[in-house]
Amino acid sequence: MRFRNQVRGVALLAAAALTLSACSAQAGGGSAGEIAGEITVITQRTDIVDTVFADYKAEFEKKYPDVTVNFEAITDYEGEIAVRMNTDDYGDVLLIPNSVKPDQFATFFEPLGSVADMGKEYRLVEEKAYDGQVYGVSITVNTQGLVYNKKVWEAAGVTDLPTTPDEFLDDLRAIRQNTDAVPYYTNYADGWPLSQWDGNRGVMGDPGYQNTHIAYSDTPWAPDEWHGISDGLLYDVVAEGLTEDDPTTTNWEESKTLLGTGQVATMLLGSWAITQMQQAAEDAGGSADDIGYMPFPYQVDGTFHAQIAGDYKNAINVHSEHKAAARAWIEWFAKESGYAHHEGGISPLVDGPAPDTLGDFEDAGVEYVEMDPAPQGKESQEADVVAASEIDLYGNIYRQKLVDIARGAGDGDKESFFADLNQRWADARASVGE
Template structure:
């Protein structure tokens, strides 16, 4: 699993897999007296890097902290596998906070790292995995959101300007379909998780408070003028017009990188973390990294593109760890010294960290970054609660796979009926929580 999801303070339907009684009081051990020593197990989702780049990290960290031995455990299905492990105390010393843990569960599973005010002096977006004023995770990198695309294909189709509306984006995909041999858009339906990336573009609305004033506060998030109606509506239209792969059930994530790199696929909506992977795929296939571009979501407010920035997965400490001091040292070292974020084309999790060269396209397009405001006090889990009660995996893939099926005629319904059903279920969930 060499992709990286943007991770927001929210819960997937998988939350039920985590038993709140699974963890008891913290175990005593090397971390209790502040000694940076012991055997450290770090769990990661980067199966592609664990035997290469991460071994370099191990060597550098152990050189700085010779009393620590670092061991890695990589999980292919991170969300699914870690949820099972977290029903025990044995889920490593350092792990990535899974999306299935709701904010009011953080203290049950993770060691607090410090107050929001204290941590915010050094790290970005600490509020994303905070609860009751305490921070529980530090981002491994910070992503922005948009679409990765093959510039040569778009140019071959005669497209010279970035699309500024969903309708213009559709026109551009139609031109690619007519003028080139490329698949205009690739859903990655079969792997599923890429469809979850569509939720990460809320910042395109240009309103840092959007999710606190809409979404969980709306009975109709799939209305035409609300974010999910705009974004999911665009996905529906792209599929319904046949501008995607012929059979979405046969898509393949690893293959898709080569397809986009070689120009067989023109466009995919993915976080900025994907840029370097697509560039590498282009070069591996004999092409050029310069063919890979990154465009903002096709929506403007007052003539300006906006793009949400959000932390990726967050490194956290198992509340049961015997080596909490070493675990904390790893988290800080990873953010401050490993170079992971920069090397992966991400924005640094450090407030004063370096900016990546990979986002030059955004700078040229005049994109303004939007850091979404944290939930208001007392509503930290509101949206996650509505997601759970509605059984709509807003941050996942299931309902968007259903959307694709309806759009391509493989399931009953149409755009209007599908969105009406989502709105009804969402409104009923909101009402049940308010009771």
């Protein structure tokens, strides 16, 4: 697989699909007009909005003295922004929520340019494009894997990376037996971390996989399909008691310290999490070198593969009165803020630098996979099936149910749960058509 300039992947952060009321789109003017005025930038980064983003504000306003930037940070971003988007008042710059389907982009967001033109400068432009027009620019680019505490894994006697789900389970059992650490932490209570399990489709080593095996398959949860493999592993980890005692009491912010200090061994998260875990380790008196990043335990022809995909996309509210200033912010954020580098991510720029944080992947010989975009005219195929099936494929609700069943707090077992998911998916595909 080669590292192309334009990719389409699965969003790293997601929520259950929400129905957004349609407002009439205003035409034109995304980059026209004077770069001036007061703009509101809405972000999900509640942890750094008063620190790092304050520095961004100072630097941006130094370059554009006629613009004033205000930030609004939202904890439950997906839920709250969807409600706000039933009005015209959802900031000037915002992150495109995962609940907005491609054919709704023009209703809510200002087009930024054609896929061909935007793709010359930015990666991943096809991820939030429709009918040839781009509506968002990635804040950073991530790959997918498992963040882990190297000292804990070494203390458990594990010296080689697991290459299969069964080997991964064996390693977690060794951690349980030989250390005091929780082998795996679900982050069930916050919910959104469970959505990270969907972002690893590239593990199958096929850039076209989602266009042939998911949106056009009646059995995505079969044992040899991606969702059957990934969700099946999550189920088995929980069913064997290799996770925290009570998943309803997990806490995302606390989990960083737990992993950084070795009280937790492993979590499946995008590469964006590496720097946060390293910082948590240092804050607790440990070392950033204790934090490692391993590929998902699955190989194709003896090789690990990992999907690369964009994080949230900065977009312009179609109702903004200061679209030129909003566009300037989006471009400055991608080109000059340094956000992607500071977060340990891959640059959203075609010619941007590679991060140092992915050295573990290089050592493991991981090949990056960029998922092919959906065929033209079929951009909404998967999203339509997701909506019709009422399975929040990119979210956390059905995976929380999976965890509940696996830990004995829900009815059924893995086979019955996956059979139900496959049936609902097949019925939805039949209703949507191809």
